[in-house]
Amino acid sequence: MTSNPAPFADETIIKPPRDWVLVGLWISLVVVAAIWIAPFVFIVFTSLKSTAQVTTTSAFAPPADPQFVNYAKAWARGRFDITFVNSAIITAIKVPLGLFLSAMAAYALAKIPMRFGKLILLLILFGTMIPFQVMLAPIFTLVNGLGLIDTYPGVILPYLAFGIPYQVFILHGFFRNIPQELSEAARIDGASHFVTFRRVFLPVSLPVMAALFILDFVATWNEFAMALVLLQDREMWTLPLGLSAFQGQFSRDYGQLNAAIVMTVLPATIVYLIFQRYFVSGLTSGAVKG
Structure with a gap:
């Protein structure tokens, strides 16, 4: 064998x-x-x-x-305490308010039957196609006519006007993909549209809202051109304006200049690190066509 x-x-x-x-x-x-x-x-x-x-x-x-003394010297010489506070106030008001208004508008256009809903959405989306640079002169004329030059509302309102259309576009696509049964169940239980929006749609839209929050925060925090036109008083300058002036005065002091750059971009970096886990999933959720 x-x-x-x-x-x-x-x-x-x-x-x-x-x-x-x-x-x-x-x-x-x-x-x-x-x-x-x-x-x-x-x-x-x-x-x-x-x-x-x-x-x-x-x-x-x-x-x-x-x-490390470069940071303290740059902070004092550039008067970044004033510009930091101005940027923080403008961003803290504009970003949450813009997201909330965009979310409500997107919900209404996606879930509330309207006779001219598609036309309204088309008009809102038209705002995303207009470069704000070509609108600087008309915006200055309008804001100046309202007496809002060198004020927080004079900057926040144009920021909202140019930021909301893009956010409505993203959130509208996201809300369209939420099953209609959710809103219908809430309506059967007697909930109003606002209650349905607040208790049903806002919680499930946190990822896309977080992604839009990051994008809007960075865009608002770093915005330069519109702030340069609308904020002429040095006491009302934002961080980008302060950094530009600092660069013009102390361009040869490389250590302090780069320290000022680090301090300017650090808040936006921190916000991104906090919300980064929602970033990719949020953008993907809002990009799916319903």
Whole structure:
């Protein structure tokens, strides 16, 4: 009786073929990430160097003797305490208010039958197609006629006018995909449209609302052109205006200039890190056609 050969003795281990497409994607990802991260590394390192260190060392060399005093000096010399407060007030009012108004408008257009609903939506979406740069002169004339130059409402109202149409477009697509049975059940239980919107639609729309919050916060915090036209009093300047003036006065003080840049972008970065887990899912939810 012959013995059978050991099982799998003649079998060779076959390795799966290498996916060169995936390898190429990873290489591309690393290259793109390096390109995006390099300027931030340069800015942070430069903000911690003295002027002598900036001119004698490599741009990407870590600071041998970190000059954290650059941040305190830049904050005081640039009067960023005033511009920071102005930006915080404008952003804290505009972003939540714009999201709330956009959500209510999107709900009404998506779930409340209206005779001219599609026409109203088309008119709102038309606002996303107009570059605000061509509207700066008419906006200045209107705001000046209302006596709102160098005021918070004079900036917040135009910001709302240009921010709401895009948000309505995204939220309308999201609300259209929510099953009609949810709103009908709430209506059968006696809930008004506002109660249905607040208790049913707002909770399920948190991901897309968080994504829009990030985009709107960054856009409002960094907005420059409209603020430059509407805010002429230095006491009403926002952070981008203060940073531009600081750059003009202290362009040769590289350490303090880059410290000012870091302080300007830090709040937007913190907001993104807080809401980043909602960002991708939120944008995807609002982009699906109903």
